[in-house]
Amino acid sequence: MVFDTDQEELILARDSDKIEKIILNLISNAIKFSNCDTDIEIKINTDLPxxxxxxxxxxxxxxxxxxxxxxxxGKFTQTENLFIRKNEGSGIGLFLVRKFVEMHNGKIYVENIENATQFTFYLPIYIIEEEVYNQIIDENDILNKCNIEFSDI
Structure with missing residues (x-):
């Protein structure tokens, strides 16, 4: 896996459990559908304007x-014929991914780039004041739920 980001840290007002499920589902699908000895590229970019x-x-x-x-x-949808399917799965993952992205007022799309498949989603950047943040989130839960650090590996 190749990981790249343009920001070291970005703290957003998000449901971190849903974001984690989105990313893990997309990575899981990428692993299942990759050719042997190829990279999986994960990129995180901010468009501040x-x-x-x-x-x-x-x-x-x-x-x-x-x-x-x-x-x-779509719900319970896969691209391969069910009788010749090479990869396990129920076909619900991308349906949930789209719903979770849309819950955050974002959008997801897929495109083919250089003999590869790329799923990209965006989320609006919502930043809330620290006083409001502390009212919403219990002090002990801040690090576990909302402080997501994106570091270059």
Whole structure:
């Protein structure tokens, strides 16, 4: 896995459990659908003028045809024929990913880039004042729930 980010740390007003599920599902899918001995690229970029955080997960394997790019976000949907499926799964993961992204007023899309499939989603950057933040989150829970550090590895 190759991880890259343009920010060392960014603290957002988010549901960190949902964000974790989004990212883990996208990484899990990337692992399942990657060709052997290829990289999985995870990039996190901020667009401060538009107040958006972009996260993308790219893998080198089977590409997703343009006709399937919307359909794969449906409930219990997969691109392969069920009788010849090579990878396990219920087909609910990307449906939930889209719902969790939309819950945060974001958007997710998929595209093929350089013989690879890349899922990208963005979230609006909402920053709240520390006084409000402390009222919403218990002091003991701050580090566990909301302080997400993005460091270059």
């Amino acid at each position: 538009s107040k958006r955080l972009f996260i993308s997960v790219k893998n080198y394997g089977e590409i997703i045809e343009e006709d399937d790019r919307e359909r794969i976000f």
